[in-house]
Amino acid sequence: MSAPGSLERWVLAARVRTLPAATVPVVVGASLARPRPYNVTNTILCLIIALALQIGTNYANDYSDGVRGTDEVRVGPFRLTASRLVTPVSVKRAAFAFFALAAVAGLVLSIRTTWVFIPLGMSAVAAGWFYTGGPKPYGYFGFGELFVMAYFGFVATVGTAFAQHGHIPAGAWWWGLATGSMACALLEANNLRDVAGDRAAGKKTLAARLGRREGAWLFVASVAGAVLGAAFGGEPLVGAVAFVMYIPALQMAFSSKNGRELLPMLKQSAYAQWTVGAATALVMFVWR
Numbered sequence: 001m002s003a004p005g006s007l008e009r010w011v012l013a014a015r016v017r018t019l020p021a022a023t024v025p026v027v028v029g030a031s032l033a034r035p036r037p038y039n040v041t042n043t044i045l046c047l048i049i050a051l052a053l054q055i056g057t058n059y060a061n062d063y064s065d066g067v068r069g070t071d072e073v074r075v076g077p078f079r080l081t082a083s084r085l086v087t088p089v090s091v092k093r094a095a096f097a098f099f100a101l102a103a104v105a106g107l108v109l110s111i112r113t114t115w116v117f118i119p120l121g122m123s124a125v126a127a128g129w130f131y132t133g134g135p136k137p138y139g140y141f142g143f144g145e146l147f148v149m150a151y152f153g154f155v156a157t158v159g160t161a162f163a164q165h166g167h168i169p170a171g172a173w174w175w176g177l178a179t180g181s182m183a184c185a186l187l188e189a190n191n192l193r194d195v196a197g198d199r200a201a202g203k204k205t206l207a208a209r210l211g212r213r214e215g216a217w218l219f220v221a222s223v224a225g226a227v228l229g230a231a232f233g234g235e236p237l238v239g240a241v242a243f244v245m246y247i248p249a250l251q252m253a254f255s256s257k258n259g260r261e262l263l264p265m266l267k268q269s270a271y272a273q274w275t276v277g278a279a280t281a282l283v284m285f286v287w288r
Contacts, residue, residue: 004078009085010094012078015058017270018190021152021183022054023047024277028179029160031284032169042112042163048105049121050156056098057128061139063091064132070201099125113163120159124151142206144191145184145218153180171233175280178229178242182273185222185246189269192216192253193262216253223250226276241279245272 004012030043059080066081067088080086106121127147131139138144154176161172191198191207192215198208207215223246230239249272252265 003083003085009078009080009083013059013062013080013091014055015077017077017266018058018186019051019054020270020273020277021148021186022050022156024182024273025152025156025176025179026050026160027277028175028280028284029157029172030164031281032157032161032172032175033164034169039164042109043160045105045109045112046156046160046163049102049109050152052098052102052105053124053128053151056095056102056125057131059091059095059098060129061132063088063095064137065203066091068132068201070132070198070203095129099128109163113166117159117163120155124155127151139205140203142204142209144187144205148183148187149177149180152183153177174229174233176229178226178233178239178276181222181225181229182242182269182276185219185226185249185269186266186273188215188219188222189249189253189262189266192219193259193266196259212258219253220250230276230280235280235283238276238279238283242272242276245275 003009026043026047029046030038033039062079062081066079080091081088103121103125106117110117110121127150130137131144131147138147154173157176157179158168158172161169188207191205192212194203194205195208195212195215197203198205206218210218223243226242226246227239230236230242246269249265249268252262252268
């Protein structure tokens with residue numbers, strides 16, 4: 001297989017299939033806001049922050065895992081550092097460039113809304129870097145789910161809803177659980193695929209600690225959180241949509257497939273998250 005082109009390699013390393021984890025919470029959070037009209041500018045700023053943090057974190061993981069040698073035997077998406085097509089320092093700079101973009105957008109949003117977003121944003125950048133970076137990356141010790149749930153669930157969803165009109169709408173925390181759980185489902189789809197490689201590299205994700213078979217229940221818990229969050233958030237129909245959309249991925253989670261054979265599971269999880277996000281927006285914006 002030929003090496004990807006100079007632009008394509010950066011797009012691949014940005015891991016487009018993980019971007020629903022950043023986009024859907026913003027869409028859901030904006031759709032929760034009452035009363036209308038919606039603050040479009042603040043929503044766009046929230047979307048820029050979320051996407052920049054996600055891409056920055058993906059590049060930071062690429063850099064940190066690459067220099068540690070964790071990605072020497074890849075079964076997942078293309079990585080810049082491990083491929084040696086791009087220098088590690090270039091990948092690191094790209095990560096911090098996206099973190100800087102998130103910081104600038106966050107500063108503008110905080111000026112327009114509340115100073116509370118400043119420390120939240122700083123903690124989000126730190127969490128994105130230290131997920132696999134630094135001397136003791138918490139992602140290597142099984143705490144990645146906490147970061148994902150906190151920042152791509154509650155902070156992104158509730159924060160976007162608050163940015164609309166300066167208050168937290170009813171049910172926002174439940175929807176934070178739903179979006180955070182869907183983001184965790186993406187993480188588990190990724191980690192289940194990489195169980196063997198992560199164990200060999202000493203990366204102790206929860207899935208690696210539990211093993212391929214028992215780790216499948218982490219995916220079940222994530223899907224359950226999405227379904228329950230939507231239901232208790234006031235939209236059981238969206239919860240039902242979530243359950244149906246995740247059935248193919250659930251079947252793969254409990255199959256005998258390993259490694260590259262589980263690549264479609266990540267794709268299906270991303271597709272499910274997009275669909276649930278769209279269904280939520282449709283219900284909130286149109287039906288209500």
